[in-house]
Structure formats: structure tokens, C-alpha cells
Amino acid sequence: MSERLSNYLGGRWQAGSGAGNPLFDPVLGTELARVDAGGLDLAGGFAFAREQGGAALRALGYRERAGLLAAAAKVLQANRGTYYEIATANSGTVAGDSAVDIDGGIFTLSTYARMGESLAESMGGRRTLLDGEAARLGKDPAFQSQHVLVPARGVALCINAFNFPGWGLWEKAAPALLSGVPVIVKPATATAWLTQRMVRDVVEAGVLPPGALSVVCGSPAGLLDQLQPFDLLSFTGSADTAAQLRAHAAVSRHSVRVNIEADSVNSALLLPGEAPDSEAFALLVEEVVREMTVKSGQKCTAIRRVFVPEALYDAAAEAIGARLAKVTVGNPRQAEVRMGALVSRAQLEAVRSGLARLRTAASVLHDGAGHALVDADPAVACCVGPTLLGTRDADGAALVHDTEVFGPVATVLPYRDSAHALALARRGQGSLVASLYGSDAAALGDAALALADSHGRVHVVSPEVAQSHTGHGNVMPQSIHGGPGRAGGGEELGGLRALGFYHRRSAIQAGAAVRERL
Structure with a gap:
């Protein structure tokens, strides 16, 4: 016993x-x-x-x-x-x-x-x-x-x-x-x-x-x-x-x-004017992969939607997918494993069900099913590989803005201009956190204030804070944790x-x- x-x-x-x-x-x-x-x-x-x-x-x-x-x-x-x-x-x-x-x-x-x-x-x-x-x-x-x-x-x-x-x-x-x-x-x-x-x-x-x-x-x-x-x-x-x-x-x-x-359908947003070889683009990719894989995506603050300019949709999908392909999944007792398990069979089934639902509105850009488990029996272990989805129709993909899959899942969505990007981010109906990536301080400041009414926290990442920012999903005791609307309306x-x-x-x-x- x-x-x-x-x-x-x-x-x-x-x-x-x-x-x-x-x-x-x-x-x-x-x-x-x-x-x-x-x-x-x-x-x-x-x-x-x-x-x-x-x-x-x-x-x-x-x-x-x-x-x-x-x-x-x-x-x-x-x-x-x-x-x-x-x-x-x-x-x-x-x-x-x-x-x-x-x-x-x-x-x-x-x-x-x-x-x-x-x-x-x-x-x-x-x-x-x-x-x-x-x-x-x-x-x-x-x-x-x-x-x-x-x-x-x-x-x-x-x-x-x-x-x-x-x-x-x-x-x-x-x-x-x-x-x-x-x-x-x-x-x-x-x-x-x-x-x-x-x-x-x-x-x-x-x-x-x-x-x-x-x-x-x-x-x-x-x-x-x-x-x-x-x-x-x-x-x-x-x-x-x-x-x-x-x-x-x-x-x-x-x-x-x-x-x-x-619940919170959080987002990461790359501002206009960045190229695939820019530092801001690389910072976005790095943070999306981290948020998808830390605690197997089981974080209330994890990135669920990734907004990029239309011209960078393919580049973002390729860059994020390439890094996800290197993530090892399985028994956390093994040194080479980077991402462990979901917490239970019930959570595993919930993630699988939610992912199947999202796949009716988006395509698979990187399939988590392709990750072989390290020292773990797929029939027993509650492990699932990270899955990246995407759709070019950000406006029509209502499910993506409404559905939070509490696991290693995120969706890439393109936008036309800044106003369109901000409107898409707000379709989360109130979120715990949104992170912004770019190199134009004025544009970043304007976007942060524009999202402040619908987000408990706006995490702004530019090259000058590349080494010092605390991370999109890290809840620091000095800042409030909570969010309006769907996120619960609370503050901790x-x-x-x-x-x-x-x-x-x-x-x-x-x-x-x-x-x-x-």
C-alpha cells in the first residue's frame, strides 16, 4: 500500500x-x-x-x-x-x-x-x-x-x-x-x-x-x-x-x-519591420519554443498564439519547427531528456482532444507525434511531443482564439498590419500575458499600451534586453499576475x-x- x-x-x-x-x-x-x-x-x-x-x-x-x-x-x-x-x-x-x-x-x-x-x-x-x-x-x-x-x-x-x-x-x-x-x-x-x-x-x-x-x-x-x-x-x-x-x-x-x-489564450507578437535574420525574430523563436516546452506547456502563461507579419509566416514556421525537432521527450530522469510528461492520463487525453479540435481549424507545421520517447513506454507514459500548428486565415480561425490546449501546443497566425495584429491579440478576450518583439522602441511602447487594457501583463522584448528579460511566462512577484475577462479578472x-x-x-x-x- x-x-x-x-x-x-x-x-x-x-x-x-x-x-x-x-x-x-x-x-x-x-x-x-x-x-x-x-x-x-x-x-x-x-x-x-x-x-x-x-x-x-x-x-x-x-x-x-x-x-x-x-x-x-x-x-x-x-x-x-x-x-x-x-x-x-x-x-x-x-x-x-x-x-x-x-x-x-x-x-x-x-x-x-x-x-x-x-x-x-x-x-x-x-x-x-x-x-x-x-x-x-x-x-x-x-x-x-x-x-x-x-x-x-x-x-x-x-x-x-x-x-x-x-x-x-x-x-x-x-x-x-x-x-x-x-x-x-x-x-x-x-x-x-x-x-x-x-x-x-x-x-x-x-x-x-x-x-x-x-x-x-x-x-x-x-x-x-x-x-x-x-x-x-x-x-x-x-x-x-x-x-x-x-x-x-x-x-x-x-x-x-x-x-x-x-483560462488564458496568451500570445507573442513580432512587430512589423523585422527580417528573418533580425535579433528580434530570433528572440521570438527562442521564447516560443521555451514556452511550448517548459513544463510540457502546462503553464497558465504559456504562449498559445504566435502573430507574425504575413511575409514572415513561412520563415517563422520553419524556424520554430526546426528548434522543436531537437527537443527530446521522455523520462525526466534521463539527462538527455529536455521535456518530461504531462501530469496525468486525464491531462494527456485532454491535450489530445484539444489538439484534434484545433487541427480542424489549422494545419500541422511540426508534428509532436514524430518525437520518439526516451526511456518511456508510450502505452504508459503521459508524454506528448510539441506540436506547432498554423493557419493563414487568422480572422476565420475562431477556434484558435477561443481554445486553450494546456500542453505543448501553439499556433502561428499571420497579420496584415499593426492594427490587425493588435485586434487579433485582443480576440483572446482577456489574457494573462502578451509578449512583444521588435527593435523600434516607439512602436513597442505604443503596442504595449494598446494591449494593456486586455492583458494583465505585457512583456516587451527588444535586443537591448535580450540577456536580461525574465521570460514571457515567468511570473515575478514584483509584477501582478492575473488578467481581465476570460483570464478571470483577478490580480495576484x-x-x-x-x-x-x-x-x-x-x-x-x-x-x-x-x-x-x-
Whole structure:
């Protein structure tokens, strides 16, 4: 019998009452562990987090809470080797892809620790965040209104996706804990092992107050039913599930604050005026291939549509396809393998189904089926080669603008002029990120602003930042992560802006003596 991963709720480790859901190695097909949350006292666990964890966190200042994050980061850093082993076994990722998740999570946690220290320094001796200057309410200046931000007196339920079990945990938990709000994390079942182990290591190290951080694995019924008016819900996943969450009574009746990061058909755009031998063209090709293959394309920020001038359609297809042909796919334990597996058989079938759908609207420019698997049985392993599609009818290919295949798949689309390119990019109906490639600073700036209203982030790559840009798909804690419309309408990270979700704003109307006490 494989290991049963316990839940940490109510300040103690608890096993579920059922048989549990198995977690598999997506390459070898072997069962690794089981998770189960049946029979848990969810009401008691949520109450413990609110009353015990929340009170303990709020009793600390921002500097002290920043210290907790720094201590947690040290615990994680000491256990990195184990996390890499878990990621290889449970997510099927090569070491470089595991680093995006594991080291990216530790980096985000450490960054918020430093931000919290700087915030505390800027506050002087105050313990309360002020929002703007005090405002006079009448002719007499004695009585004024001062807006303040105070930690929400609830719990943050964080429901994460399967693709980033490490980073997904800490990019939500870090700003919540720094704000003084306890966290209950619900990882996606398929890859819950890494999340559970990270929480276990931090809990057992005793660096956080009891109830500050909890984890519930498996699929517990009634989890959302526990949410109360001052709680918060942060979700990463499909738009369909997001719609169900928004319609839940806890959200619709209790006005539970919700942040959603959902489906996104992201794009990369090469501006006019570039030649096939230009540096901007080469940068586009390099980034498209990277985004298609990192984590086997299982990134919410991955490039799905590639827009190029009509005259460069063939050149782009050839250049991207040539680089994809060199990608080795298979068992991530083998040094020569560059791209590992999808996380599960269900995900493999979803990618195959989505690819078949896209092929009704586009032609195959590079066929992933031609990649022989290295040290992996095609009948067992959840591996699929990178596939590049293309169509010369960018306007008529509605499926390409509406369908996100969550795997190593992208489509090349030609445009007539800049206005046409921008209009095509916006057909994603709201995206997490678009990246622009070119050498004309004025044109790049104009295009970036033109796309800003429909994208959470616009990543601009010119030759001058060829060696320093952080990558189209890399979510940095200093910038917001989210997007309007189809992408969910939410915002995470963005430096200290992330704390706004976990604070409540109130106007204190009082005289000067009282305001000085805030």
C-alpha cells in the first residue's frame, strides 16, 4: 500500500476516513501515494484557523510576520532536494522545469519577506497601514477622515491548480501571511504531494503559529460551505470551475471576496519591420519554443498564439519547427531528456482532444507525434511531443482564439498590419500575458499600451534586453499576475499590491488626537 498523505487542519495532522485518491508517476505509471479528506471536521478546522491562527498573526507586526516568511523560506531551502525528487516522480518534470516551481516558490516567499521588512521600515513605529492622506470633512479642520487598511479577520482558502504545486502555494500564502491572514490551501489532487510535503516541513519546523497554515488534500465535500462573510477565496484553474465558485452561496450571499486566475489564450507578437535574420525574430523563436516546452506547456502563461507579419509566416514556421525537432521527450530522469510528461492520463487525453479540435481549424507545421520517447513506454507514459500548428486565415480561425490546449501546443497566425495584429491579440478576450518583439522602441511602447487594457501583463522584448528579460511566462512577484475577462479578472502578486486583497479598507472619521493613534 502506498503512503497516505495526511491533512493538517485544526492544528493537527488528520487522516481521511476513505480509501483515498491515488497519485501516480506520469511516466512510469506507478502509484506513489494516496490523499483523502473524507470525514474531516471542516467547520472546526476553519474556526481554529480564524480564531487561533488569525489572532496569533494579527498580534504580530509586519516586520515580525516578514520574519516568519523568511524562516519558512529557510526551511524550504534546506529540503530542496526532496522537493525535486517529488516533482520528478509526481509531476514528471525535468530538473529545470521543477526549478520554476520549487525555486520560484522559495524566491517568491523570500521576496515577500524582504518586502515586509521594507514596509515595516517605512511605517516607522506605526502598526496600521494608512491609505492616503487624511481628508477634511468640513470647514473645521479638526474633524477629518483617514482611510486605513487592516487585516481581514477571516481565513484565506486557496485552491490551486495541478501545474504549480510549489509556487502556486507560496504565491498565494506569502502575501496572505504577511497581511496577518491564516491560509488553508487545497492543492489539486493529481500533484498534491509536493504541496503537502512543503506544508509539513514548515509546520514541523514550528516557524508559524498553530492554525496559520493548513492543507487539505483530496476532494472534500462541503469545503466552500465553510466560508463566512469575512473569509477570502483565491482560485487558480479552469473558467468553468471559476464560474461554479462565483455562483456558490458563500460567495453570492456572504460577499466572500474572490480572486480568480483562469483560462488564458496568451500570445507573442513580432512587430512589423523585422527580417528573418533580425535579433528580434530570433528572440521570438527562442521564447516560443521555451514556452511550448517548459513544463510540457502546462503553464497558465504559456504562449498559445504566435502573430507574425504575413511575409514572415513561412520563415517563422520553419524556424520554430526546426528548434522543436531537437527537443527530446521522455523520462525526466534521463539527462538527455529536455521535456518530461504531462501530469496525468486525464491531462494527456485532454491535450489530445484539444489538439484534434484545433487541427480542424489549422494545419500541422511540426508534428509532436514524430518525437520518439526516451526511456518511456508510450502505452504508459503521459508524454506528448510539441506540436506547432498554423493557419493563414487568422480572422476565420475562431477556434484558435477561443481554445486553450494546456500542453505543448501553439499556433502561428499571420497579420496584415499593426492594427490587425493588435485586434487579433485582443480576440483572446482577456489574457494573462502578451509578449512583444521588435527593435523600434516607439512602436513597442505604443503596442504595449494598446494591449494593456486586455492583458494583465505585457512583456516587451527588444535586443537591448535580450540577456536580461525574465521570460514571457515567468511570473515575478514584483509584477501582478492575473488578467481581465476570460483570464478571470483577478490580480495576484504585484509587490505590496497583493496585500490589498487580504486587507479591509475603512474610513476612520475622528479628531487629530485619535488619528495620531492609528
